[in-house]
Amino acid sequence: MNAAPPTTSALAQRPEHSEESPLSVHAMTVAYDRKPVLWDIDYDAPSEALVAIVGPNGAGKSTMIKACLGLIPKASGTVEFWGQAHKRARSRIGYVPQRESVDWDFPVSALDVVCMGRYRKIGWCRPVSRAHKRVALECLERVGMADFAKRQISQLSGGQQQRVFLARALAQESDLYFMDEPFAGVDAATERAIIAVLRDLRAEGKTVIVVHHDLQTVPEYFDHALLLNMRVVAAGPVEHVFTQENLHKTYGGRLTLLSEAAEAIARRDRGG
Amino acid sequence: MTTTGGSIPGAVDMPPTIDEIVRTLTLQAGFNTTSVIVGTTLLGIAAGLIGAFALLRKRSLTADALSHATLPGICIAFLAAPSLGLAPRSMPVLMIGAAITGVLGVVCIHLLITKTRLREDASIGIVLSVFFGLGVVLLSVIQTNASGNAAGLNHFIYGQTAAMTRSDTITMGVIGVFSAAVALLLLKELSLVCFNDSFARATGIPAWLMDTVILGLIVLVTVSGLQAVGLILIVAMLIIPAASARFWTERLWKLILLSALIGGASGYAGSSVSALLPRKPAGSVIVLTAGALFAASMFLAPARGVLATALRRARIRWRIANDHLLEYLFENTNTSPGRPLSDIADEHGIPSLRFKLLAKALQIRGFITMSNGVATLTHIGSARGARVARNHALWEQYLITHADIAPSHVDWSVDQVEHVLDDELVRRLERLLAESRA
Numbered sequence: 001m002n003a004a005p006p007t008t009s010a011l012a013q014r015p016e017h018s019e020e021s022p023l024s025v026h027a028m029t030v031a032y033d034r035k036p037v038l039w040d041i042d043y044d045a046p047s048e049a050l051v052a053i054v055g056p057n058g059a060g061k062s063t064m065i066k067a068c069l070g071l072i073p074k075a076s077g078t079v080e081f082w083g084q085a086h087k088r089a090r091s092r093i094g095y096v097p098q099r100e101s102v103d104w105d106f107p108v109s110a111l112d113v114v115c116m117g118r119y120r121k122i123g124w125c126r127p128v129s130r131a132h133k134r135v136a137l138e139c140l141e142r143v144g145m146a147d148f149a150k151r152q153i154s155q156l157s158g159g160q161q162q163r164v165f166l167a168r169a170l171a172q173e174s175d176l177y178f179m180d181e182p183f184a185g186v187d188a189a190t191e192r193a194i195i196a197v198l199r200d201l202r203a204e205g206k207t208v209i210v211v212h213h214d215l216q217t218v219p220e221y222f223d224h225a226l227l228l229n230m231r232v233v234a235a236g237p238v239e240h241v242f243t244q245e246n247l248h249k250t251y252g253g254r255l256t257l258l259s260e261a262a263e264a265i266a267r268r269d270r271g272g
Numbered sequence: 273m274t275t276t277g278g279s280i281p282g283a284v285d286m287p288p289t290i291d292e293i294v295r296t297l298t299l300q301a302g303f304n305t306t307s308v309i310v311g312t313t314l315l316g317i318a319a320g321l322i323g324a325f326a327l328l329r330k331r332s333l334t335a336d337a338l339s340h341a342t343l344p345g346i347c348i349a350f351l352a353a354p355s356l357g358l359a360p361r362s363m364p365v366l367m368i369g370a371a372i373t374g375v376l377g378v379v380c381i382h383l384l385i386t387k388t389r390l391r392e393d394a395s396i397g398i399v400l401s402v403f404f405g406l407g408v409v410l411l412s413v414i415q416t417n418a419s420g421n422a423a424g425l426n427h428f429i430y431g432q433t434a435a436m437t438r439s440d441t442i443t444m445g446v447i448g449v450f451s452a453a454v455a456l457l458l459l460k461e462l463s464l465v466c467f468n469d470s471f472a473r474a475t476g477i478p479a480w481l482m483d484t485v486i487l488g489l490i491v492l493v494t495v496s497g498l499q500a501v502g503l504i505l506i507v508a509m510l511i512i513p514a515a516s517a518r519f520w521t522e523r524l525w526k527l528i529l530l531s532a533l534i535g536g537a538s539g540y541a542g543s544s545v546s547a548l549l550p551r552k553p554a555g556s557v558i559v560l561t562a563g564a565l566f567a568a569s570m571f572l573a574p575a576r577g578v579l580a581t582a583l584r585r586a587r588i589r590w591r592i593a594n595d596h597l598l599e600y601l602f603e604n605t606n607t608s609p610g611r612p613l614s615d616i617a618d619e620h621g622i623p624s625l626r627f628k629l630l631a632k633a634l635q636i637r638g639f640i641t642m643s644n645g646v647a648t649l650t651h652i653g654s655a656r657g658a659r660v661a662r663n664h665a666l667w668e669q670y671l672i673t674h675a676d677i678a679p680s681h682v683d684w685s686v687d688q689v690e691h692v693l694d695d696e697l698v699r700r701l702e703r704l705l706a707e708s709r710a
Binding site for chain 1: 471477524
């Protein structure tokens with residue numbers, strides 16, 4: 001804990017980080033320019049769970065993922081994976097960036113993109129072997145995209161592109177996955193394919209942390225939720241943290257979202 | 273070194289004979305000419321290869337700023353060399369100076385983008401013009417104060433292929449082989465950073481290192497091309513071959529290979545033409561050759577080319593219009609028989625000439641018969657109209673209920689639903705359609 005001078009309260013609240021926890025964030029603050037985007041985040045992710053990070057726009061959801069992955073610098077705090085620093089745990093962490101973050105007119109096929117998930121395992125300066133291509137093809141199959149392997153990526157629909165990104169993360173064969181809005185703007189078939197894959201991953205004992213926009217589907221899709229608005233409002237099993245009060249704290253006066261959430265809760269309560 | 277301006281030494285003011293042309297193109301036109309042609313061809317190959325990565329990383333304009341920013345470095349190296357005990361006009365000294373301020377320019381762009389709110393375009397514009405301006409001032413200082421051999425410096429602006437020596441040719445060759453080797457070895461890593469740098473960094477491939485490799489290769493090509501092509505036009509050799517190659521392929525390795533080929537061909541053809549036609553500076557001819565190849569690629573490339581795209585669009589519009597008319601006639605056969613086609617055209621706001629052509633086309637294909645301006649569907653026309661109507665309805669139903677295929681991959685009228693979707697789904701769609709109409 002050399003990096004940060006955490007506040008005394010944060011120190012006092014610091015949970016005992018176990019080596020079991022795939023992700024332990026402690027007193028993490030992230031700032032762009034002068035304004036902090038994330039403030040004093042403490043979070044321990046459970047293993048074998050699907051975790052939704054929810055919060056309003058600008059709450060720092062993507063920022064949190066990126067800071068955990070070391071893609072943007074932290075102002076202070078520490079992030080550990082199974083009790084290890086990111087560098088040492090990197091091969092066990094998979095990542096699905098936002099779909100809009102890349103230029104889909106890049107001259108590669110769907111299979112080429114999935115192979116990128118194997119680059120780390122292949123190592124520097126070596127070509128992609130047939131065995132690795134086979135693994136990549138299996139990953140495409142898992143997301144229902146094997147028929148599109150040879151297709152140039154700009155000729156895929158948004159949902160198909162998202163599934164290719166998911167397949168690439170599967171090809172990383174990780175134990176912990178970060179996914180940045182995988183459900184954003186996808187069609188119903190893709191949403192079903194993604195959620196099936198997420199459940200498979202959980203059954204394999206993996207943890208998936210997903211930035212999620214749609215409050216209504218949180219109770220249905222996820223075990224755990226992290227309610228974020230610059231700081232952690234609440235974190236834990238969905239049935240505990242997904243309360244009217246917590247959502248109100250997270251979203252403030254944004255009424256439309258609140259009513260959506262209320263609906264979702266009502267539906268869950270009805271469904272038992 | 274030579275006083276023949278930008279052209280190849282030995283060139284005369286006469287149109288070349290066939291023999292001269294053949295000898296030049298087959299590299300038998302004397303040592304100087306041959307070494308210039310070989311050198312610029314190798315330069316073109318190296319530039320094309322590296323330019324592919326600059327294009328994919330969207331750094332083409334950075335390369336432009338870099339090449340302009342070499343000018344003050346050349347001048348400073350020239351001024352500083354004597355005090356370091358070096359010959360002021362020695363190529364390595366000037367090239368090192370060029371590389372230093374070139375990289376400094378790129379660093380400035382990076383700082384402007386990250387430390388201020390300026391966007392990339394403005395940052396590049398500022399650095400490019402300020403560095404170049406500084407270079408021009410230094411150049412005029414040198415030309416007014418220094419000895420006579422300073423005059424050669426301004427050749428770096430427009431290039432002077434004629435001044436290339438054998439050692440320059442060897443340098444080009446070494447750079448070409450080196451950059452090809454680096455590009456091949458790091459193909460995976462470089463392309464991943466170009467496509468998705470955040471993913472690369474998350475998996476432990478340092479994007480900054482790959483960017484530095486690309487930048488280093490760009491500096492190498494720029495600096496070695498200064499003499500032949502000049503700092504204003506060298507960027508063309510980086511950008512144009514890659515941009516041309518992009519029209520022909522959707523595969524990365526093909527793009528890189530083609531880009532290198534187009535670059536090499538431009539270098540070869542440009543310097544050959546320049547050798548044959550006196551007083552045509554090789555650098556500009558090389559760039560114009562590349563430009564011609566670009567124009568050809570842009571128009572003629574089969575899938576991504578402008579002509580192919582326009583043709584495809586026109587064909588699809590035509591077919592859709594055909595099908596729509598058939599569909600319309602089919603659906604209105606019973607409600608308004610005997611309605612003149614010109615009425616229909618007016619109603620749909622279709623220009624009458626286009627409509628007449630449409631009707632003629634349908635007539636030729638045997639879908640309709642015309643009498644007194646009234647169209648009647650033939651047997652096959654009626655069948656096709658029915659099929660189009662059904663396909664439209666089913667696709668619509670499909671998009672409402674499933675919508676997971678890219679709409680661009682389906683030709684709604686012609687692609688029968690059965691060809692794309694499985695039978696079970698089609699049956700379900702038909703049921704849904706029947707329900708929604710009931």
